[in-house]
Amino acid sequence: MPLYVGKRVVGTEIRSSAGLLQNFPELEKRSREFAFQAQRTFQEKNILYIGQHEYGTVYPNDNFVDVVGSDSATTCQIVVLRHKGTGACSLAHFDGSGIPKALAAMVETLKEHAQNHGEHRIEMYIVGGFLDSRNISEDVFMQILRGAYKLAVDIDLLCACVCQLNDTMLNGKHVPSIYGIGVVVSSGEVVPVHQFNCQIPDEILRHVALYSEQKEVVQVYSSRTQEVTVKPFHVYYPSERARGIASLSDENILQVINIHCLVQYSTVQCIQKLINNS
Numbered sequence: 001m002p003l004y005v006g007k008r009v010v011g012t013e014i015r016s017s018a019g020l021l022q023n024f025p026e027l028e029k030r031s032r033e034f035a036f037q038a039q040r041t042f043q044e045k046n047i048l049y050i051g052q053h054e055y056g057t058v059y060p061n062d063n064f065v066d067v068v069g070s071d072s073a074t075t076c077q078i079v080v081l082r083h084k085g086t087g088a089c090s091l092a093h094f095d096g097s098g099i100p101k102a103l104a105a106m107v108e109t110l111k112e113h114a115q116n117h118g119e120h121r122i123e124m125y126i127v128g129g130f131l132d133s134r135n136i137s138e139d140v141f142m143q144i145l146r147g148a149y150k151l152a153v154d155i156d157l158l159c160a161c162v163c164q165l166n167d168t169m170l171n172g173k174h175v176p177s178i179y180g181i182g183v184v185v186s187s188g189e190v191v192p193v194h195q196f197n198c199q200i201p202d203e204i205l206r207h208v209a210l211y212s213e214q215k216e217v218v219q220v221y222s223s224r225t226q227e228v229t230v231k232p233f234h235v236y237y238p239s240e241r242a243r244g245i246a247s248l249s250d251e252n253i254l255q256v257i258n259i260h261c262l263v264q265y266s267t268v269q270c271i272q273k274l275i276n277n278s
Contacts (some may be wrong), residue, residue: 012122017163031161039194055092056221058111070181075136077128085119100147102217125159129178130167
C-alpha cells in the first residue's frame with residue numbers, strides 16, 4: 001500500500017533521506033520544527049520504556065501506560081506508528097536489523113485492536129540518527145523507508161527528523177540533536193525527550209539480549225496482556241572478556257565497540273550494568 005506525505009505518494013525512486021526531504025518540502029518543514037521543540041523529561045509513574053531492538057503497542061484505554069517512549073538513540077532510529085481511528089500506537093527502537101518484519105508486526109498489533117473499525121490509516125513518525133562518518137544512520141533510515149513501502153495499509157508520514165535534520169556539532173564533532181521521543185497515549189502527542197526518569201522492568205535482562213544472536217526485533221509489551229515479556233534468547237560472553245572490559249575506562253570501552261565517545265555514554269552504562277550484575 002502507498003506511503004504518503006500529504007496527498008502525494010512517496011515513490012520507491014527515493015534513494016536517500018536528503019532526496020525524500022528535497023522532494024517533500026512540507027515534510028522537511030514539519031520535521032525541522034520538531035527538531036527545535038523543547039525536549040521534555042518524563043517522570044510520570046506509568047511510563048513504558050522501549051529499549052534498543054524492541055517494540056511495544058499501547059491502547060488508549062490501558063490504565064497502566066500514560067507515556068510510551070525510548071531514548072539513547074544515536075545511529076538508531078525510533079519509529080512511532082499510530083492508528084488514526086483508534087488512537088492505539090506502536091513504538092520501536094531500530095538498530096538496523098529485522099526492520100521490515102518488525103514494521104509489519106507493529107501494524108498487525110494495531111489492526112488487531114481495530115478489527116471492528118473502518119479506518120485503518122496509520123500515521124508514522126521517524127526520529128533519530130545523525131551525520132555519522134559510517135553512514136549507519138542513513139542505512140537504518142532507508143531500511144525503515146523500504147519497509148514502510150511494503151506495509152499492507154496506507155501510511156501517512158508526518159515526521160522524518162533524521163540524519164541531517166537531527167544533526168548538530170559538539171566540540172567539532174557531529175552528534176544527534178534528539179536522542180529520544182515519547183508518545184502521550186491519551187492525546188497521541190509525539191514529543192522530543194531529554195530523559196525518562198522511570199523504572200525499567202527486567203532492564204539488565206533486556207540489555208543482555210542485545211548481545212545475543214537474535215536478529216528479530218522483539219515485542220516487549222502489548223495492552224492486550226498488559227505484561228512486559230522477555231522472550232528466551234541465547235548469549236555467550238566469556239568471563240575473562242568481561243573482566244577485561246571491566247578494567248577499561250569509559251573512553252576505552254567506547255573505542256573497543258567502535259562508537260564515538262561523545263554520542264554513546266549510555267552504551268557504557270549498559271555494559272557496566274551487565275558486568276556488575278553478572
